[in-house]
């Protein structure tokens with residue numbers, strides 16, 4: 001029985017589309033509060049600014065990043081890792097704002113993950129032309145927890161591969177207001193983002209914001 005069909009569990013009556021065995025696409029899930037979510041993102045980035053990190057290989061990433069939560073994802077010459085302090089400010093990352101956390105947990109719940117407790121929220125800002133190469137997310141200790149992603153602003157083509165880098169990939173557009181929950185057997189799939197095409201959105205200008213919620217521990 002699909003409990004999501006019941007009004008009390010899904011008052012917004014959002015369509016929950018299965019992408020794979022462990023992944024669900026929630027089209028337009030964030031549309032009712034996109035402005036409020038972007039305001040919370042701005043509060044975070046006022047304290048821990050968006051910045052272009054370097055890869056361990058020494059390349060500057062085209063995506064600018066920041067974090068909130070008890071840990072943040074960082075990259076530098078020493079590698080990729082989660083850490084409790086923002087290396088730019090030397091202070092703890094900002095607290096995860098309430099609406100961000102609530103909506104991430106709701107999305108996970110609608111996708112069938114009942115006890116998602118994200119402690120990391122990674123904020124990615126894509127300007128025109130920014131991209132993210134094919135990669136796996138495996139810096140998290142707990143690979144049984146899903147990752148929840150929110151897309152806001154201008155659209156981008158998401159590339160969804162297989163469990164090996166060379167596997168065939170699917171492409172689909174992630175648009176303003178979309179949420180996706182990635183877990184189970186899909187958790188370690190390779191994925192990336194094609195270079196963002198020139199566009200404008202009323203709420204963000206020529207920018208795409210992607211937010212990923214992660215649970216690094218048990």
Ligand code: MD3
Nearest residue numbers: 124137147149182186187189191210212
């Ligand atoms: C599928 N971000 O931050 S979000 C990342 O649009 C990242 O900024 C992309 O990949 C972005 O690591 C994609 C969607 C996403 C996130 C994590 C996944 C898809 C995933 C983990 C496993 C499989």
Ligand code: FE
Nearest residue numbers: 135136137191
């Ligand atoms: Fe990723």
